[in-house]
Amino acid sequence: MTYAQRTDHLKPEGAYKVLARAQQMEAEGKEIIHFEIGQPDYQTFSNISLAGIRAIEQGHTRYTPPAGMPTLCEAIAKDSGKRRGIQIHPDEVVVSPGAKPNLFFPTLALVEPGDEVIYPDPGFPTYEAMIRLAGGVPIAVPLQEETNFSFDLDTFDRSLNTQTKLIILNSPGNPTGGVIPLPHLEHIAEQAQRNQCWVMSDEIYSRMVYDGLKEHSIASLPGMQSRTIIVDGFSKTYAMTGWRLGYGIMPIELARRVELLLTHSLGSTAHFTQYAGLEALAGPQEEVDAMVAEFQRRRDVIVAGLNSIPGIRCQKPHGAFYVFPNIQETGLTSNELANLILEKAGVALLPGSAFGKYGEGYLRLSYATSIENIKRGLLRVQSVLEKLKK
Numbered sequence: 001m002t003y004a005q006r007t008d009h010l011k012p013e014g015a016y017k018v019l020a021r022a023q024q025m026e027a028e029g030k031e032i033i034h035f036e037i038g039q040p041d042y043q044t045f046s047n048i049s050l051a052g053i054r055a056i057e058q059g060h061t062r063y064t065p066p067a068g069m070p071t072l073c074e075a076i077a078k079d080s081g082k083r084r085g086i087q088i089h090p091d092e093v094v095v096s097p098g099a100k101p102n103l104f105f106p107t108l109a110l111v112e113p114g115d116e117v118i119y120p121d122p123g124f125p126t127y128e129a130m131i132r133l134a135g136g137v138p139i140a141v142p143l144q145e146e147t148n149f150s151f152d153l154d155t156f157d158r159s160l161n162t163q164t165k166l167i168i169l170n171s172p173g174n175p176t177g178g179v180i181p182l183p184h185l186e187h188i189a190e191q192a193q194r195n196q197c198w199v200m201s202d203e204i205y206s207r208m209v210y211d212g213l214k215e216h217s218i219a220s221l222p223g224m225q226s227r228t229i230i231v232d233g234f235s236k237t238y239a240m241t242g243w244r245l246g247y248g249i250m251p252i253e254l255a256r257r258v259e260l261l262l263t264h265s266l267g268s269t270a271h272f273t274q275y276a277g278l279e280a281l282a283g284p285q286e287e288v289d290a291m292v293a294e295f296q297r298r299r300d301v302i303v304a305g306l307n308s309i310p311g312i313r314c315q316k317p318h319g320a321f322y323v324f325p326n327i328q329e330t331g332l333t334s335n336e337l338a339n340l341i342l343e344k345a346g347v348a349l350l351p352g353s354a355f356g357k358y359g360e361g362y363l364r365l366s367y368a369t370s371i372e373n374i375k376r377g378l379l380r381v382q383s384v385l386e387k388l389k390k
Contacts, residue, residue: 009132013125014354018338022348033377035365036348038174038322042239044276045287051279052243055272064268067259068095068247072274075281076247080232083206084217086225094248094258095277097269099204099233102248104130105261106229107166109254110198111136115165120151122324122352122359124174124202136165142358145326148315149178153187160191166198169218172205172319175355175364177299179209179318182216189221200229204246205320207237207288210296213318219249226251236320237288238280243273295321298367298374305378306365311385321368324352328361330388338363344387345380 018036026032043049055061067073073093081088096102103126111117113135119127121140131138141156143149167188171180180188192199201218209215219228233246248258262268299317306314306325314325327337334351341347352362367374 006133006135010129014350018342018348018350022342025342025346030346032342033347033373033380034369035367035377036350037368038320038366039241039368040236040239040291040321041368041370042291044239044243045280045283047283048238048240048276048280051283052272052276055275060271060275062271064271064274066263066266066268067255068093068269069271069274069278072278075278076249079281080230080249084220084230086217086220088249089252091252092249092255094250094255094262095269095274096246096248096262097244097266097273098235099202099231099246099248100126101262101266102229102231102246102258103127103200103202104133105258105265106200106248106250106254107131107134107136108261109257111165114163116159116161116163117166117168118156118159118164119168120170120173121356122175122362123168123170123356125355127168127170128356137163139164140356140358143173143176143178145315147184148181148318149173149176149324150180150184151188153184156188157191160195160197162195164195164197166200167192168200168202170202172208172215172317174205174320175322175350175352175359175362176324177317177320177322179213179215185216185218186221189218189224192227193223198227198229199224200231202231204231204233204236206232208292208295208321209319210292210299211318215319229254234277234280239291240276240280243270243276245269245273245277295367298369298371299323301371302365302367302374302378305375309378309382309385310389321366323365323367324359324362325365326361327363330385332388334360334363341381341384345384347377347380 022032073090077088077090107130111134116137117131118139128138219225230249234240311329338351350364352359
């Protein structure tokens with residue numbers, strides 16, 4: 001049997017691979033502390049869950065328009081526009097089951113074979129996968145530890161050419177927690193307009209920004225809304241990962257094409273899930289704020305703990321719920337150290353190399369877990385590294 005070459009490059013996402021091994025170890029009776037999976041440890045807020053339950057009870061279990069219920073598109077346009085300081089028309093909103101379709105489908109609608117796409121490295125593995133699946137040429141631009149994991153702008157500028165079709169941004173970012181500063185966004189926006197490029201701005205962690213910082217969307221900069229795809233969703237902000245509810249915001253003509261791709265692939269997003277999304281946006285936001293404040297406390301604990309371990313240094317990220325410590329002094333590759341920590345200490349975390357070649361020399365830990373687990377896990381990590389030095 002032969003298979004289409006377009007899928008030959010695809011490989012499992014690192015987090016799911018490590019999770020599977022960790023769960024296997026748990027089934028064998030071993031206690032595992034989980035730092036590998038990027039999802040809030042909170043339950044979906046009760047008002048949102050009840051709205052979903054009521055929707056099912058009221059029979060909202062039917063097909064909806066592929067781009068989403070009009071009432072939800074209107075609510076998203078209003079909320080997202082207010083947060084970003086721009087005017088958004090409901091027809092510019094495309095609702096999807098999770099945010100990933102609004103990463104994949106705009107890429108398929110824009111990128112021709114041979115077009116180049118700039119993306120961050122270390123970055124979310126889906127970026128490279130979707131670029132290659134569209135026939136595009138992935139151009140990795142390194143994120144620099146020295147600039148809190150923002151783009152290396154010199155490399156970015158050199159990477160632009162007449163073949164560049166799309167620039168992918170992720171701020172706050174996975175796996176680094178980095179937030180792109182406004183001057184860097186302004187530079188990227190200027191180059192995008194000069195080179196007539198589209199920009200895809202993955203803003204799934206946009207509500208998770210710390211230290212009083214304001215997260216800026218590149219779509220809010222002059223001249224950028226007409227060439228930007230904003231990708232966002234409910235998974236992280238409202239602890240709704242399993243509900244599968246995301247959305248994209250983009251110019252209407254592109255939105256129509258993405259809607260057609262949804263029509264012929266996924267059909268539509270679950271009816272009752274969209275009612276839960278309506279409640280999430282319209283309901284009280286205090287629980288979101290409390291969750292974000294707790295994540296900031298956890299961040300402070302994990303950063304201080306990592307920096308107290310010989311051989312590790314860790315910057316304080318300004319967003320998301322990840323830390324990306326530098327482990328180069330250990331002399332091990334990120335994969336070697338991640339495997340050693342899992343097998344010897346029962347702590348599941350991810351090698352930086354799972355996020356691209358520029359992630360080598362780092363680990364990714366999610367601090368979407370309790371402070372107690374963070375402290376226990378770091379003690380186990382420290383024990384492994386102390387034994388390495390003997």
